[in-house]
Amino acid sequence: MKFKIEKKLPGTLARAGMIETEHGVIETPAFVVVGTKATVKSVTPEQVKELGAQVVLANTYHLYLQPGDELIHTAGGLHNFMNWAGPTITDSGGFQAFSLGAAYGQSVSKIGSAIQREETSDQIAESPLAKVDEDGVTFKSHLDGSEHRFTPERSIQIQHNIGADIIFAFDECTSPTASLEYQKQAMARTHRWAERSLAEHQKLGGGQALFGIVQGGQYQDLREESARVIGGMDFAGFGIGGSFTEDDIGTAVAWVNKILPEEKPRHLLGIGEPQDLFMGVEQGIDTFDCVIPTRMARHGQLFTNQGKINILNAQFRSDFTPPEAGCQCYTCAHYTKAYLAHLFRAKEMTAATLASIHNLYFLINLIKQIRQSVLDGSFAQLKEQFLLTYKKQ
Amino acid sequence: MKFKIEKKLPGTLARAGMIETEHGVIETPAFVVVGTKATVKSVTPEQVKELGAQVVLANTYHLYLQPGDELIHTAGGLHNFMNWAGPTITDSGGFQAFSLGAAYGQSVSKIGSAIQREETSDQIAESPLAKVDEDGVTFKSHLDGSEHRFTPERSIQIQHNIGADIIFAFDECTSPTASLEYQKQAMARTHRWAERSLAEHQKLGGGQALFGIVQGGQYQDLREESARVIGGMDFAGFGIGGSFTEDDIGTAVAWVNKILPEEKPRHLLGIGEPQDLFMGVEQGIDTFDCVIPTRMARHGQLFTNQGKINILNAQFRSDFTPPEAGCQCYTCAHYTKAYLAHLFRAKEMTAATLASIHNLYFLINLIKQIRQSVLDGSFAQLKEQFLLTYKKQ
Numbered sequence: 099m100k101f102k103i104e105k106k107l108p109g110t111l112a113r114a115g116m117i118e119t120e121h122g123v124i125e126t127p128a129f130v131v132v133g134t135k136a137t138v139k140s141v142t143p144e145q146v147k148e149l150g151a152q153v154v155l156a157n158t159y160h161l162y163l164q165p166g167d168e169l170i171h172t173a174g175g176l177h178n179f180m181n182w183a184g185p186t187i188t189d190s191g192g193f194q195a196f197s198l199g200a201a202y203g204q205s206v207s208k209i210g211s212a213i214q215r216e217e218t219s220d221q222i223a224e225s226p227l228a229k230v231d232e233d234g235v236t237f238k239s240h241l242d243g244s245e246h247r248f249t250p251e252r253s254i255q256i257q258h259n260i261g262a263d264i265i266f267a268f269d270e271c272t273s274p275t276a277s278l279e280y281q282k283q284a285m286a287r288t289h290r291w292a293e294r295s296l297a298e299h300q301k302l303g304g305g306q307a308l309f310g311i312v313q314g315g316q317y318q319d320l321r322e323e324s325a326r327v328i329g330g331m332d333f334a335g336f337g338i339g340g341s342f343t344e345d346d347i348g349t350a351v352a353w354v355n356k357i358l359p360e361e362k363p364r365h366l367l368g369i370g371e372p373q374d375l376f377m378g379v380e381q382g383i384d385t386f387d388c389v390i391p392t393r394m395a396r397h398g399q400l401f402t403n404q405g406k407i408n409i410l411n412a413q414f415r416s417d418f419t420p421p422e423a424g425c426q427c428y429t430c431a432h433y434t435k436a437y438l439a440h441l442f443r444a445k446e447m448t449a450a451t452l453a454s455i456h457n458l459y460f461l462i463n464l465i466k467q468i469r470q471s472v473l474d475g476s477f478a479q480l481k482e483q484f485l486l487t488y489k490k491q
Numbered sequence: 492m493k494f495k496i497e498k499k500l501p502g503t504l505a506r507a508g509m510i511e512t513e514h515g516v517i518e519t520p521a522f523v524v525v526g527t528k529a530t531v532k533s534v535t536p537e538q539v540k541e542l543g544a545q546v547v548l549a550n551t552y553h554l555y556l557q558p559g560d561e562l563i564h565t566a567g568g569l570h571n572f573m574n575w576a577g578p579t580i581t582d583s584g585g586f587q588a589f590s591l592g593a594a595y596g597q598s599v600s601k602i603g604s605a606i607q608r609e610e611t612s613d614q615i616a617e618s619p620l621a622k623v624d625e626d627g628v629t630f631k632s633h634l635d636g637s638e639h640r641f642t643p644e645r646s647i648q649i650q651h652n653i654g655a656d657i658i659f660a661f662d663e664c665t666s667p668t669a670s671l672e673y674q675k676q677a678m679a680r681t682h683r684w685a686e687r688s689l690a691e692h693q694k695l696g697g698g699q700a701l702f703g704i705v706q707g708g709q710y711q712d713l714r715e716e717s718a719r720v721i722g723g724m725d726f727a728g729f730g731i732g733g734s735f736t737e738d739d740i741g742t743a744v745a746w747v748n749k750i751l752p753e754e755k756p757r758h759l760l761g762i763g764e765p766q767d768l769f770m771g772v773e774q775g776i777d778t779f780d781c782v783i784p785t786r787m788a789r790h791g792q793l794f795t796n797q798g799k800i801n802i803l804n805a806q807f808r809s810d811f812t813p814p815e816a817g818c819q820c821y822t823c824a825h826y827t828k829a830y831l832a833h834l835f836r837a838k839e840m841t842a843a844t845l846a847s848i849h850n851l852y853f854l855i856n857l858i859k860q861i862r863q864s865v866l867d868g869s870f871a872q873l874k875e876q877f878l879l880t881y882k883k884q
Contacts, residue, residue: 136833140840142538143825165808165833173811173829181825415558418566432536432574436566440529440558447533447840 099263099307099334101363101384107472111355111382114472117335117363119185119263120305121177122152126363127379127472129370129465130155130187130387131458135164136180139392140450141458143182149427149459150466155187155387156180158256159194163239163246167259175261186262187387189367190253190295190311192235192269193339230270232287250294258302264365266337267295269311274341281315288313289327296331307334309365312354316346325357335363338383342369348377355382372401372464373490376481379468391461395453398442401460405489409453414439427459428452492656492700492727494756494777500865504748504775507865510728510756512578512656513698514570515545519756520772520865522763522858523548523580523780524851528557529573532785533843534851536575542820542852543859548580548780549573551649552587556632556639560652568654579655580780582760583646583688583704585628585662586732623663625680643687651695657758659730660688662704667734674708681706682720689724700727702758705747709739718750728756731776735762741770748775765794765857766883769874772861784854788846791835794853798882802846807832820852821845 100118107113117124131138131151138146138154146154156176161167173179176186228237234249248256253268269288272281292310299308310333314320328336336358342350351366358364363384366374370388378386391401398409402422407414409421420430421438429438429452441449464484471480493511500506510517524531524544531539531547539547549569554560566572569579621630627642641649646661662681665674685703692701703726707713721729729751735743744759751757756777759767763781771779784794791802795815800807802814813823814831822831822845834842857877864873 135837135839136830137837137839137841140844142841142844160837164837165829169809169829169833172809173827179827179830181830416562416565434566434572436558436562437529437572437574440562444528444530444553444557446528446530447843448530448535450840451533451535451844 101335101361103361105473107475107477110380110477111352112379112472112477113382113384114469115363115384117185117264117384119307121183121185121263124152124185124385125469126384127375127465127469128152128385129375129461130365130385131462132157132387132389132392133180133182134389135160136170136176138458139396139454140447141392141454143180145428145451145455146182146458147184149455150462151184151458153185153187153385154180154182155189156260156262157194158188158191158253158260159248161188161260162191162256163241167256171259171261177261185264187264187365188257188260188262188266190266190268191248191256192253192266192291192311193271193368194237197271230287232290234268235270250291251298254295254298254302254308258299258304258306262306264307264309264335265299267292267308267310267333269313269339271339271341272313272315274316274343276315278315278317278320281313281317281320285313285315285320285324289324292328292331292333296333309333309335309337309363311337311339311367312358313340314354315340316342316350318350318353321350321353322357325354329358333362335365335384337365337367339367347374348381351378351381351383358382370461371490372461372488373485375461375465375468376485379465379472380477380481386465388461391457392454395457396450398438398449398453399457400438400453401457403484403487406491409435409438409442421456422460425456425459426463427456429456429459494728494754496754498866500773500868500870503773503870504745505772505865505870506775506777507862508756508777510578510657510777512700514576514578514656517545517578517778518862519777520768520858520862521545521778522768522854523758523778524855525550525780525782525785526573526575527782528553529563529569531851532789532847533840534785534847536573538821538844538848539575539851540577542848543855544577544851546578546580546778547573547575548582549653549655550587551581551584551646551653554581554653555584555649556634560649564652564654570654578657580657580758581650581653581655581659583659583661584641584649585646585659585704586664586760587630590664623680625683627661628663643684644691647688647691647695647701651692651697651699655699657700657702657728658692660685660701660703660726662706662732664732664734665706665708667709667736669708671708671710671713674706674710674713678706678708678713678717682717685721685724685726689726702726702728702730702756704730704732704760705751706733707747708733709735709743711742711746714743714746715750718747722751726755728758728777730758730760732760740767741774744771744774744776751775763854764883765854765881766878768854768858768861769878772858772865773870773874779858781854784850785847788850789843791831791842791846792850793831793846794850796877796880799884802828802831802835814849815853818849818852819856820849822849822852 250268257265314324417435471477643661650658707717810828864870
């Protein structure tokens with residue numbers, strides 16, 4: 099994997115660049131489409147490509163349990179298995195280990211946190227099914243209750259079997275409600291796990307790029323320490339993990355990116371609302387992943403330049419305009435709000451497909467515009483213009 | 492609408508032809524894809540077209556209730572509303588009136604009959620919610636229990652609002668368990684409703700083609716009488732309606748098609764298993780519609796040349812071959828049984844999409860081969876060869 103910075107935006111941490119992988123180039127800043135179980139929910143790979151997506155992220159925890167990483171390896175790896183020829187990413191499974199409900203010696207649930215990184219956290223966060231120790235995490239499958247164990251070495255082995263272009267070091271993702279003392283311990287453990295992940299990755303060899311993950315919660319000194327320690331290791335790039343609140347996320351990302359080595363790409367894990375894209379790019383983020391566009395879509399929520407709309411609102415029953423006037427996506431080019439409102443009321447699966455295509459296109463088109471604005475220096479205007487009309491919810 | 496017969500197969504009633512509509516040509520024999528609620532379940536119109544489908548049938552009953560035929564009219568008609576530029580058909584709503592549970596003065600349920608014409612008969616057949624009288628049928632919506640009434644005139648008005656290329660006269664579809672006496676009465680009523688449908692259609696004008704429906708149950712004299720009466724009216728084509736058993740269907744279709752005017756197209760309503768396509772074509776059918784390929788697909792059943800397979804069988808978990816070796820469909824070109832088995836186990840919506848594409852392609856490719864065999868005289872060989880390996884279930 100190679101990373102090239104094309105342009106830096108003066109007075110900010112923003113940059114536009116290119117990540118070259120064996121399966122193609124990712125022009126950054128980029129939005130990474132989430133395909134948790136080796137499929138982007140309700141959308142085919144051709145539709146994902148057509149809407150402009152460059153890269154797909156699958157979840158190690160889910161694929162390890164079902165259908166199993168060995169099976170994906172036998173199938174020729176994730177790309178072959180899911181029919182996605184472009185770049186791919188897997189996370190480390192660490193977040194899921196955390197969201198299964200355990201923190202070291204505590205039982206801290208992730209419910210109530212702002213982060214939304216994977217599809218089943220709602221259902222599995224209800225009961226603490228996992229235990230973290232120095233060596234790794236033992237957890238119970240949300241599918242059948244069977245017991246499993248991830249260690250840094252195991253996570254890397256599984257990710258090598260799955261075979262994504264970019265993989266992540268095994269980390270512990272702490273709760274925003276955890277104490278400073280616990281955050282310190284967890285961060286130190288994440289750093290030791292990073293070393294072990296790197297060692298296992300080097301031992302196994304191959305062409306995958308391993309990214310380290312910076313933790314440290316909401317504390318500036320911890321975030322900066324984590325950025326120095328992880329940034330000093332021989333990773334190909336970095337992820338910024340953890341839970342944030344809407345108010346502190348920009349600050350926390352800036353603390354980290356001022357320290358991380360500039361010449362390596364930075365991924366913001368599980369974050370991807372429109373306003374987050376502007377914030378993240380401005381603070382030096384290159385890639386984002388988030389389930390929000392597809393999850394919202396399945397519930398009938400659509401992005402527009404004015405904010406999110408709920409297609410089930412009565413007013414849309416007879417609205418014969420597209421979800422977003424002027425939008426160039428497949429859905430807006432061919433369908434009206436009235437048709438989508440009908441499909442959602444009729445509980446037709448195509449409803450989720452059409453809404454997902456629109457929402458994914460919306461974010462991908464937005465980040466393309468942001469990229470262009472970094473290249474041509476109009477970032478501040480674009481941001482002001484967009485946030486003027488876009489109503490957060 | 493124009494119908495042209497290109498070739499007749501000596502010694503049979505089979506013919507190959509072309510139906511020309513305002514929205515394109517249907518090469519016959521053809522399989523009509525069912526899109527009950529103005530969408531082919533889990534498949535986009537582009538995917539429907541790419542798999543080779545020529546024509547889509549939507550259900551008048553369903554669209555009348557949701558989103559309403561007036562709304563579809565305002566949207567510019569069915570083609571615009573659902574983004575399907577090719578030929579379309581609507582049924583009359585009569586079958587649903589019947590499957591809502593009523594026959595004239597009786598309460599005959601359709602449960603147990605071989606026919607499968609629409610998507611929700613399972614759920615609504617449980618309670619008799621409709622009453623047939625000479626003028627029409629009064630029924631309760633399966634959605635909210637509200638009372639509605641279809642008459643021949645109302646059915647035609649609704650179908651004119653929806654705007655499909657081919658529409659059907661309002662008929663009463665009797666149960667195979669109905670008495671001879673009741674079948675006679677119902678058939679006579681269907682004939683009177685056919686006259687009224689025709690009169691309303693002529694009054695409303697426009698370019699849609701109206702097909703009459705032949706009824707008569709399992710009785711040769713009634714079927715022949717119905718074919719003579721309906722065949723003598725000024726319809727653009729004909730549908731053969733009613734319930735059949737596997738053993739009697741070929742005979743019943745032959746009785747009718749020997750009498751119907753040869754120069755007009757004939758549609759077999761709600762029938763479309765592979766063996767039915769051979770039987771129907773041999774007995775003079777030009778078009779078929781059936782929900783089986785998409786309904787089966789949603790339950791993980793796939794067509795193969797050896798018969799249906801259930802993708803959830805344990806053996807397919809690690810089967811890295813396509814659903815059907817040599818199949819040219821999108822699904823078989825890009826995915827393995829192991830991947831489909833994973834998607835179905837993971838309850839991913841894409842599972843239904845990929846399985847539906849394969850099943851629809853299978854039937855459409857089969858009927859294309861049948862058409863070619865009528866043109867080149869190899870029908871008997873194709874039929875023998877196919878039925879030798881294909882196991883009915």
